[in-house]
Amino acid sequence: MNKHSGAVLVISGPSGAGKSSLISKISKDIGDFHFSISTTTRPIREGEIDGVHYHFVSKEEFIKDIENENFLEYAVVHGNYYGTSIKPVLEALHNGKMVLFDIDVQGNAIVKNRLGELITSVFVTTPSLSVLKNRLEARGTDSQEVIDKRVKMAKREVQRISEYDYLIVNDNLDEAAEKLKTIVKIAKLKHSGNEINEFVQRWEDIDE
Ligand code: ADP
Ligand code: 5GP
Numbered sequence: 738m739n740k741h742s743g744a745v746l747v748i749s750g751p752s753g754a755g756k757s758s759l760i761s762k763i764s765k766d767i768g769d770f771h772f773s774i775s776t777t778t779r780p781i782r783e784g785e786i787d788g789v790h791y792h793f794v795s796k797e798e799f800i801k802d803i804e805n806e807n808f809l810e811y812a813v814v815h816g817n818y819y820g821t822s823i824k825p826v827l828e829a830l831h832n833g834k835m836v837l838f839d840i841d842v843q844g845n846a847i848v849k850n851r852l853g854e855l856i857t858s859v860f861v862t863t864p865s866l867s868v869l870k871n872r873l874e875a876r877g878t879d880s881q882e883v884i885d886k887r888v889k890m891a892k893r894e895v896q897r898i899s900e901y902d903y904l905i906v907n908d909n910l911d912e913a914a915e916k917l918k919t920i921v922k923i924a925k926l927k928h929s930g931n932e933i934n935e936f937v938q939r940w941e942d943i944d945e
Pocket of ligand 2 (some may be wrong): 844
């Protein structure tokens with residue numbers, strides 16, 4: 738693996754917290770990165786593009802991918818399957834790119850377990866539950882039943898904020914985006930244990 742590679746940033750938070758808005762807002766300012774396009778069985782929303790926002794597949798295709806061990810992690814979220822394909826992630830890391838994941842709290846726990854110190858994680862949420870409800874309703878992409886499910890799930894997700902390195906309360910979008918940019922910079926500076934060991938070894942070998 739490229740010596741300067743290995744940065745992985747996990748972004749989680751309730752649906753409607755503003756994760757996608759924040760990622761698209763900072764995307765031009767954070768240099769070269771790879772956004773991990775998840776695979777999902779959830780129905781495509783208006784405005785979404787297959788292969789850009791997600792790879793939309795049937796449940797049968799998803800289960801085949803699980804059996805073929807194609808996922809770094811996968812989870813059932815709000816009744817649909819979501820998973821991160823391992824191959825593009827490894828390729829991006831190999832090429833020294835920063836990898837961005839928008840995955841849920843279950844996914845974060847698995848990825849943290851598997852990639853350990855490569856990970857920096859941030860939890861994004863709204864200032865309150867009622868703001869979350871308003872944003873989901875204003876987004877207008879989900880039925881009331883789906884919104885209720887997501888709001889209920891949000892209450893459970895925020896219980897797990899302590900599993901994350903950073904918390905962003907997305908009240909003002911510009912301010913939240915600045916915070917996320919800072920976290921990206923920090924994630925890029927974080928070196929894996931192997932790189933640090935190599936550095937210490939080289940440092941000790943250098944004679945004055
Ligand atoms: P997520 O990706 O976390 O599900 P989105 O990025 O789709 O969330 O944001 C949910 C809705 O809230 C969208 O309609 C978006 O335009 C809006 N939104 C995002 N951030 C803010 C903010 N800081 N203030 C007001 N509305 C916001
Ligand atoms: P949405 O349906 O609103 O796009 O996403 C719903 C939830 O699924 C969000 O919390 C999002 O972070 C999460 N999610 C998206 N892709 C993945 C994935 O590949 N793995 C996991 N574990 N969660 C994901």
